[in-house]
Amino acid sequence: MSGSTQNFDAVVIGAGFSGMHMLKSLRDKLGLKVRVYEAGETVGGTWYWNRYPGARCDSDSYIYCFTWDRQLLQEWEWSERYPEQPEILRYLEHVAKRHDLKRDIQFNTRVIGAEFDETTNLWTVHTDKGEDVTARYLIAGVGTLSTTNMPSFKGLETFKGKWYHTSRFPHSGVDFTAKRVAVVGTGATAVQAIPEIAQQSKQLTVFQRTANYCVPARNGKVDPELVKARKADYDAVVKRVRESPFGQERYAIPKSVLETTPEEREREFDRMWDAGGFDFWIANYQDMLVDQAANEVCADYIRRKIRKTVKDPSVAERLMPKGHAYGTKRQPLDTNYYETFNKDNVLLVDASTDGPIEEITENGIRAGGKDYEFDIIVFATGFDAMTGPLKALNLKGRGGRTLDQEWADGPHTYLGISVAGFPNLFTITGPQSPSVLSNMPVSIEQHVEWITDCIDAMRSAGKTTIEATPRAQDEWVAHVNETIAGTLMTSANSWYMGANIAGKPRAFLPYLDPEGVGGYRKRCDEIAAKGYEGFALA
Ligand code: NAP
Secondary structure, eight states: OOOOEEEEEEEEESHHHHHHHHHHHIIIIIIOOEEEEEEESSSHHHHHHHOOOOOOOOOGGGGGSOSSSSHHHOOOOSSSOOOOOOOOOHHHHHHHHTTOOOOEOOOOOOOEEEETTTTTTTTEEEEETTTTTEEEEEEEOSSOOOOOOOOOOOTTOOOOOOEEEEEGGOOOEEEEEEOOOEOOOOOOHHHHHHHHHHBBSSEEEEEEEOOOOOOOOOOOOOOOHHHHHHHHHHHHOOOOOOOHSSSSSSBBBBBGGGOOHHHHHHHHHHHHHHTTHHHHHHSSSSTTTHHHHHHHHOOOOHHHEEEEHHHHHHHHHHHOOOOOOOSOOOOOOEHHHHHHHHHHTEEEHHHHHHHEEEEEEESEEEEETEEEEEEEEEEEEOBBBBHHHTTTTTTOOOGGHOOOOOOOBBBOTTTTBBBBOOTTEEEEEEESSSSGOOOOOHHHHHHHHHHHHHHHHHTTTTTOOEOOOOOHHHHHHHHHHHHTSSGGGGGGGGGGGGTTTTTOOOOSSSSTTTTTHHHHHHHHHHHHHHHSSSEEEE
């Protein structure tokens, strides 16, 4: 490696929600010398990269933002319940400018490796620009869904049209006008993109491998009176979401669905369906994710909705999820998704009834022995979630051990923040933390605050390194797995289980705290209060 060696107190990787807040906190609260590396050309992370048509937030905007700038909470006006990608990016640009963050962020620079030096107790970080810098603390704010999953489809290189992955869409946009378009995948991304692309294109063909349970988002303008009331109550809102189950003001119905009458539950389901958003998933009856029979009652409601919405019964039948329980895959929120299949220019090709994709051809896609011709193929095939972005950093801990080696059978972390053998490495919303099972900014802020306090405490106590003990880590991994074992979540072939990536070990990637993000926050704080129990400080 060439280039000058600069020394920092902390290197932060990524300038999305996580990295921006981490920089602000370490630099402006603790006065540390911080360098942030960001592969994109500006801030934003997820909201910089994911520019596909229809990309928008699935959490309500009033809680999908930074809460550490209380003044900005009052000043910023979101245009809709779920803002679109350009608006969120504008918001993050505004925050970067307001807090002068960019002066410590090096853009267009990817971290390609880092190793911990056991003699100096420093990390040496390498970038794709040939730089080597050292830092006491290394903080990964690389996101959970940032490593693209592009399956190796046979024949892709022969395709004469254009193809894109949703997470790497061209910044100039894609003109679908008069084009024959394929979308591969029916996850949360595709469910947002399909209705938009169907409106713009001449013909849209959707390649579905697994049908999903979609629930209406019900986007739109938020009643100005409600906006005002929330602003007046922001301190309490922030407190509630921090103490909540999923980082949102949503709470399960404390009752089994099986104890209700058909009329009662139909009323509740209708209420949740009409409210839109994540109510149906996380504010449903409390046994929905633990009891197969309870789950089936909810699943049946959604199937009936699909049957009612989609005019062609054979298309409706193929759009109905079978073989996995409701809520065990990430809930897609939709705006006219099922209605889109009533359009004359939209065709569904379902792997189980029409045949799976066999190969990409010069002119399109061959599936089930049939050739379909396209000008554009959009792959909405997701991500190597949670562990992927961390492994891609090529980190080497004590003894040169890599995360690939440490995580050969799935992630091993302590609290999802720390990895044994990787001193002074902190992972914001890392595997085995609530992260993707919560409203992300809430979990990001919790980790950033915890890491900041930890570094502050270390410095006050004159400690140089902190690392999870193998024992605390083993206990945490066992706890994460025990907690999820009593639910239906482990039964699905979801990205939560690592099942979307060929060869990835099957393991539950996030952490479902029985007491929600509030309970997890309490655990982390108690561990800190006990002098960082489960960590070795030196
Ligand atoms: P995903 O949920 O992993 O969905 C990928 C889709 O591609 C699935 O339908 C999958 O089928 C299909 N697929 C993958 N490999 C395939 C192959 N080789 N052949 C055919 N089909 C294949 O990915 P995503 O939709 O990008 O969503 C990922 C996550 O991003 C979401 O779950 C969510 O957490 C996040 N997200 C958030 C927002 C938001 O809040 N604004 C919006 C979009 C996404 P199978 O189901 O059979 O694997």
